Amino acid sequence: MSDARPRVEGAGAAGRAMEPAAGQGAGQTVGAAATQAATVAVPRPVSHYIDGRFVPGRAGRVFETLNPSTNRPITTVAEGLAEDVDAAVRAARRAFDEGPWPRSSPAERARMLLRIADAIEDRAEEIAHLEVLDTGLPITQARGQAARAAENFRFFARRIQDLEGQAFQVGDRFLNYTIHKPVGVAGLITPWNTPFMLETWKVAPCLAAGNTCVLKPAEWSPLTAYKLAEIIHEVGLPPGVFNVVHGFGETAGAALVAHPLVNLISFTGETSTGKAIMANGAATLKRYSFELGGKSPVVVFADADFDRAVDAAVFGVFSLNGERCTAGSRLLVEASIYDRFVAAVAERASRIRVGDPFDPATELGPLIHPDHWARVYGYVRAGREEGARLVTGGRRPPGLEEGNYLEATVFADVTRDMRVFQEEIFGPVVVATPFRDEAEAVRLANDVRYGLAAYVWTRDVQRAHRVGQAIDAGMVWLNSQNVRDLRTPFGGMKDSGIGREGGDYSFEFYCERQVIHVALGEHPIPRFGAG
Numbered sequence: 001m002s003d004a005r006p007r008v009e010g011a012g013a014a015g016r017a018m019e020p021a022a023g024q025g026a027g028q029t030v031g032a033a034a035t036q037a038a039t040v041a042v043p044r045p046v047s048h049y050i051d052g053r054f055v056p057g058r059a060g061r062v063f064e065t066l067n068p069s070t071n072r073p074i075t076t077v078a079e080g081l082a083e084d085v086d087a088a089v090r091a092a093r094r095a096f097d098e099g100p101w102p103r104s105s106p107a108e109r110a111r112m113l114l115r116i117a118d119a120i121e122d123r124a125e126e127i128a129h130l131e132v133l134d135t136g137l138p139i140t141q142a143r144g145q146a147a148r149a150a151e152n153f154r155f156f157a158r159r160i161q162d163l164e165g166q167a168f169q170v171g172d173r174f175l176n177y178t179i180h181k182p183v184g185v186a187g188l189i190t191p192w193n194t195p196f197m198l199e200t201w202k203v204a205p206c207l208a209a210g211n212t213c214v215l216k217p218a219e220w221s222p223l224t225a226y227k228l229a230e231i232i233h234e235v236g237l238p239p240g241v242f243n244v245v246h247g248f249g250e251t252a253g254a255a256l257v258a259h260p261l262v263n264l265i266s267f268t269g270e271t272s273t274g275k276a277i278m279a280n281g282a283a284t285l286k287r288y289s290f291e292l293g294g295k296s297p298v299v300v301f302a303d304a305d306f307d308r309a310v311d312a313a314v315f316g317v318f319s320l321n322g323e324r325c326t327a328g329s330r331l332l333v334e335a336s337i338y339d340r341f342v343a344a345v346a347e348r349a350s351r352i353r354v355g356d357p358f359d360p361a362t363e364l365g366p367l368i369h370p371d372h373w374a375r376v377y378g379y380v381r382a383g384r385e386e387g388a389r390l391v392t393g394g395r396r397p398p399g400l401e402e403g404n405y406l407e408a409t410v411f412a413d414v415t416r417d418m419r420v421f422q423e424e425i426f427g428p429v430v431v432a433t434p435f436r437d438e439a440e441a442v443r444l445a446n447d448v449r450y451g452l453a454a455y456v457w458t459r460d461v462q463r464a465h466r467v468g469q470a471i472d473a474g475m476v477w478l479n480s481q482n483v484r485d486l487r488t489p490f491g492g493m494k495d496s497g498i499g500r501e502g503g504d505y506s507f508e509f510y511c512e513r514q515v516i517h518v519a520l521g522e523h524p525i526p527r528f529g530a531g
């Protein structure tokens with residue numbers, strides 16, 4: 001078998017050794033060898049995209065992005081500061097105020113979006129490889145995310161053309177009707193988990209609605225945002241409609257949020273960051289959409305389809321390296337099947353193939369960054385110290401000394417007062433807690449500050465609906481893993497977010513709803529000052 005890691009082209013930058021051509025690191029179960037060689041051109045350096053041009057940062061500063069399999073730098077990235085953000089926002093503002101994009105018809109914009117979708121599909125393999133290189137996402141899952149990114153553009157291209165206003169007949173005196181208008185300049189701030197897909201999830205509806213935008217991708221995963229800029233550039237969107245500024249949250253992100261010419265902020269990331277963003281943007285009164293953290297329960301009753309519930313529980317928390325906002329990271333299991341269910345999940349978890357993310361057989365790759373590994377591992381330690389029972393995992397897998405690998409980890413007998421029950425771990429760690437009856441299941445499910453997703457497994461149809469509706473989560477799946485139709489609302493309750501995106505809900509955020517009141521005749525007008 002040949003090596004599947006991409007051969008990285010281009011000379012090293014910044015005088016430091018960059019990721020070499022072929023790989024290092026070995027998979028525990030999967031092994032170092034993999035099946036498909038690939039060549040991926042890595043941009044050196046990764047530049048901003050402002051006003052239709054790829055440009056370095058004005059101050060000339062760069063930072064490195066790391067390969068999670070080795071923690072060696074892949075390439076350097078332009079570090080955006082306030083002046084770069086200002087240039088991008090001004091370009092976006094000009095494009096909005098004077099350019100053709102907001103004034104074009106939905107059909108014209110849809111045509112461009114479909115061309116972007118085609119280009120993503122043409123380059124899906126390259127995008128998937130860059131994503132794996134930058135994030136450690138297993139290649140099979142990265143391919144799925146690239147396909148979904150193209151579908152995001154196709155979907156919103158369709159929907160924008162079907163958008164309907166309302167008309168109100170007011171007797172024979174008035175006709176009132178509503179129209180959708182773009183809002184203005186959007187700041188789009190995205191996290192490092194499934195970065196390309198999540199970026200398109202915001203960019204597609206934002207542009208479809210006729211807005212212009214500045215995307216600030218996460219600093220740990222900048223490569224595919226650069227690809228998106230390349231694609232949009234080639235497709236030929238007018239300059240300034242789409243801009244990318246790379247950089248850190250506290251500098252580039254904060255400057256975007258505080259900028260007075262930005263009208264709306266769509267943010268996906270940690271709850272604490274959302275709070276900082278809201279405070280920072282208050283002085284310039286912005287519209288926000290927040291997709292934040294989660295600690296989603298998987299509630300399993302004794303009458304559930306046991307095997308399917310195990311499959312879904314294991315996939316739900318260990319796919320996407322456990323770095324998944326909707327991960328079912330708390331298993332709440334009816335006492336009579338608790339031991340058997342935990343044992344089954346742990347047995348499967350112990351056999352999950354951890355290793356080289358470029359190997360198609362890999363199920364769990366390295367975590368994004370050594371700092372994140374340390375954070376997740378800190379929770380493994382906390383779980384032990386708090387008295388949770390470690391059933392499987394909890395270690396760096398033998399043979400994978402390099403890179404940010406962690407075994408799929410299962411804690412049992414976790415109680416509500418433990419940090420591992422309450423806090424988002426965002427890694428391959430699941431905790432299990434027994435419940436006696438339906439009331440206790442609902443109480444435990446709701447006993448955290450988050451409310452993003454929930455999964456309920458039972459064959460009792462009435463109970464499934466009852467429990468699903470009683471759980472305070474934005475999205476509930478009954479007897480199902482996380483399967484989404486793009487028309488449905490996506491978002492969380494409580495500390496998991498504000499607002500909904502997805503389907504036409506995205507347009508509620510990215511559009512102004514204007515009402516026009518039309519007088520049809522001579523309605524009475526009070527004649528003040530007429531004597």
Ligand code: NAD
Nearest residue numbers: 190191192217218249253254269270273291292293294325
């Ligand atoms: P993060 O909050 O650390 O960073 C997200 C983005 O915000 C990055 O681009 C970062 O640079 C930027 N940022 C950081 N500080 C900022 C500031 N002060 N002002 C402006 N921007 C700032 O989150 P992360 O670690 O990248 O992502 C993981 C988190 O994202 C998890 O909590 C996860 O649950 C959440 N998430 C939620 C969803 C959802 O849809 N609800 C989806 C994916 C991820």
